[in-house]
Amino acid sequence: MGIVSSAVQPDMAERDTQPAAGAAKTADAGGAAGAQFPSVSWFRCLADLMNANRARQEQLGYVDCVAGFRVLDGPGGAPWACEVTFEEFEAIDVRECARGDASRANFTLEATQATWREMIESIAAGDGRPDLTHTLNYLTHPGTPMRLVADDPLEADLYFRYNQSLQEFVNASAQIATVFPIS
Amino acid sequence: MSNPLALPVDVEPLITSLPLSEEGLIHYEEQFSRHYQGWSEILMENHERLQRGSYSLHWMNTDGANWGKRAKPSSRGLTYTDTNRIPAYGTLPEHAEWRNFAPRGSVREPYRERMPVLDEYVVMERDDVWADNVLTLYEEAKARQWNATRDIPWGELEPLPEDLEKATCQLCTFLTEVEFVAGDFPAKWLYRIPQDFLEVKSFLATQIMDEARHQEVFRKRAIAGGGLLHASPGFEWALKAILEAPTHTMGTFLLNLLGEGLVLSIFRSGEMIAKTFVDKEIFRRCLQDEARHVSYGVLQLKTHLDAAPDREAALEQMHRFADVGEMVILTAFTEAALVEPVAILLAGSLGKIDQGMQGLAHVWTMFIEEYFARCDRAGFDRRARSRIPLSAPWAS
Numbered sequence: 001m002g003i004v005s006s007a008v009q010p011d012m013a014e015r016d017t018q019p020a021a022g023a024a025k026t027a028d029a030g031g032a033a034g035a036q037f038p039s040v041s042w043f044r045c046l047a048d049l050m051n052a053n054r055a056r057q058e059q060l061g062y063v064d065c066v067a068g069f070r071v072l073d074g075p076g077g078a079p080w081a082c083e084v085t086f087e088e089f090e091a092i093d094v095r096e097c098a099r100g101d102a103s104r105a106n107f108t109l110e111a112t113q114a115t116w117r118e119m120i121e122s123i124a125a126g127d128g129r130p131d132l133t134h135t136l137n138y139l140t141h142p143g144t145p146m147r148l149v150a151d152d153p154l155e156a157d158l159y160f161r162y163n164q165s166l167q168e169f170v171n172a173s174a175q176i177a178t179v180f181p182i183s
Numbered sequence: 184m185s186n187p188l189a190l191p192v193d194v195e196p197l198i199t200s201l202p203l204s205e206e207g208l209i210h211y212e213e214q215f216s217r218h219y220q221g222w223s224e225i226l227m228e229n230h231e232r233l234q235r236g237s238y239s240l241h242w243m244n245t246d247g248a249n250w251g252k253r254a255k256p257s258s259r260g261l262t263y264t265d266t267n268r269i270p271a272y273g274t275l276p277e278h279a280e281w282r283n284f285a286p287r288g289s290v291r292e293p294y295r296e297r298m299p300v301l302d303e304y305v306v307m308e309r310d311d312v313w314a315d316n317v318l319t320l321y322e323e324a325k326a327r328q329w330n331a332t333r334d335i336p337w338g339e340l341e342p343l344p345e346d347l348e349k350a351t352c353q354l355c356t357f358l359t360e361v362e363f364v365a366g367d368f369p370a371k372w373l374y375r376i377p378q379d380f381l382e383v384k385s386f387l388a389t390q391i392m393d394e395a396r397h398q399e400v401f402r403k404r405a406i407a408g409g410g411l412l413h414a415s416p417g418f419e420w421a422l423k424a425i426l427e428a429p430t431h432t433m434g435t436f437l438l439n440l441l442g443e444g445l446v447l448s449i450f451r452s453g454e455m456i457a458k459t460f461v462d463k464e465i466f467r468r469c470l471q472d473e474a475r476h477v478s479y480g481v482l483q484l485k486t487h488l489d490a491a492p493d494r495e496a497a498l499e500q501m502h503r504f505a506d507v508g509e510m511v512i513l514t515a516f517t518e519a520a521l522v523e524p525v526a527i528l529l530a531g532s533l534g535k536i537d538q539g540m541q542g543l544a545h546v547w548t549m550f551i552e553e554y555f556a557r558c559d560r561a562g563f564d565r566r567a568r569s570r571i572p573l574s575a576p577w578a579s
Contacts, residue, residue: 154482160473161323
């Protein structure tokens with residue numbers, strides 16, 4: 001199991017945490033050995049991993065959108081959200097959205113911590129490929145347990161247009177030793 | 184001088200037993216004989232000049248050209264957006280006048296009278312084809328192409344229980360049947376759109392390629408898994424309604440916004456209910472392509488309606504068309520050969536088909552709302568007028 005040292009993750013030292021089931025790998029990108037979910041650093045690790053693998057992104061093609069990721073019951077039980085800006089073949093920006101901030105996201109994926117965790121653990125157990133019932137599309141298509149939120153149908157369509165790239169973006173979490181807060 | 188039109192002596196005449204269309208050939212000969220003076224004068228002039236050993240070099244004259252206005256590449260390379268920043272190249276006419284292949288922005292005016300007219304170019308209004316996202320979609324389509332032979336992990340395909348394999352193969356048979364209309368429709372209009380709208384023609388060419396790949400991947404999946412199963416009359420009527428739409432905008436609405444919107448839902452459902460990683464990958468790849476086509480359909484309709492001199496009249500025409508089109512499309516999407524396999528895959532077995540139908544009813548309601556939302560986005564409110572049932576016919 002990928003236990004993350006608090007020396008690498010200073011922001012985690014004060015929290016009770018537990019590693020993702022099946023998370024046995026250590027991220028190479030961005031110098032991060034692991035990260036807590038949800039956190040900006042966790043999404044930055046994914047961004048770093050994506051950017052470190054440009055050849056794969058060039059195969060998949062352009063991604064031009066701002067994707068929101070929301071945990072309905074984040075740290076302390078409060079909603080937590082961040083936005084990842086994708087441009088061309090890279091994730092160029094990751095930022096947390098404080099409550100009241102105007103969203104820049106074209107669309108947002110929102111789910112409970114338990115749903116996100118299940119998905120991440122499935123990806124880790126599958127060594128970078130979730131099982132059949134934990135892909136982003138599987139989770140969002142019926143509208144539950146994960147919801148695709150967008151004000152404009154054309155912006156919602158961006159989620160579909162880039163679906164393979166977004167799936168591989170989260171699949172890279174298998175390379176991070178993800179740690180979850182103990183509930 | 185010798186007759187420049189005489190055949191060289193070493194060229195043998197065509198073998199008359201070849202199955203040529205005699206009628207078509209006669210028409211072709213007559214047509215070019217009728218315009219003989221037009222093109223033969225050009226040929227004679229060229230022939231004489233070449234015989235004299237003189238050069239024209241008129242093409243080096245930059246009067247009337249946009250010579251020296253160089254396009255600069257952006258981070259992605261040199262896109263149409265980059266070249267279109269130069270107004271002489273990037274300004275699309277509201278009404279196209281050139282019914283030939285002369286490139287927009289070239290020196291073409293001096294040659295206007297000597298150029299042929301292509302009668303097939305009939306879509307002369309920009310707003311009957313344009314959409315503000317077409318340049319982005321074209322670049323994206325090129326960048327996100329994939330290969331149905333190589334990019335799908337076919338080697339991982341495993342046999343499924345018979346009911347699930349048959350359901351998967353029937354769904355793939357349906358998709359093989361419907362996918363090529365989404366290639367045939369843009370192909371039909373591609374050659375009716377003049378060259379001044381080259382960006383739209385380019386995007387339509389990518390759509391044709393996308394649909395060829397979809398037809399290919401579903402045909403291959405069925406044949407690799409068990410075989411193609413049943414074609415359906417209901418599918419065929421829907422496809423005919425699309426292909427025979429009276430205008431490009433109407434057909435694009437029916438194909439891209441409604442039809443492909445529905446197929447996008449089926450692809451999303453297909454990914455969700457896939458029983459193998461191979462099927463997951465197929466549906467995920469396809470839904471990306473389909474979403475581009477849907478996005479074009481939404482903004483093409485919006486452009487058409489926004490530019491209509493009489494918006495109310497244009498809306499009424501579209502409503503009349505949609506009244507028919509929606510019902511014919513519905514014929515396909517109520518066919519047993521589509522609904523039942525999806526329900527079986529949703530539920531996980533033939534024995535649980537009732538449960539699957541309940542799940543499908545949920546997808547139906549979701550799809551209808553997405554369809555109305557896309558119509559709203561285009562400025563085309565179908566909510567009050569549409570006769571598509573908001574709930575699936577089998578929903579309690």
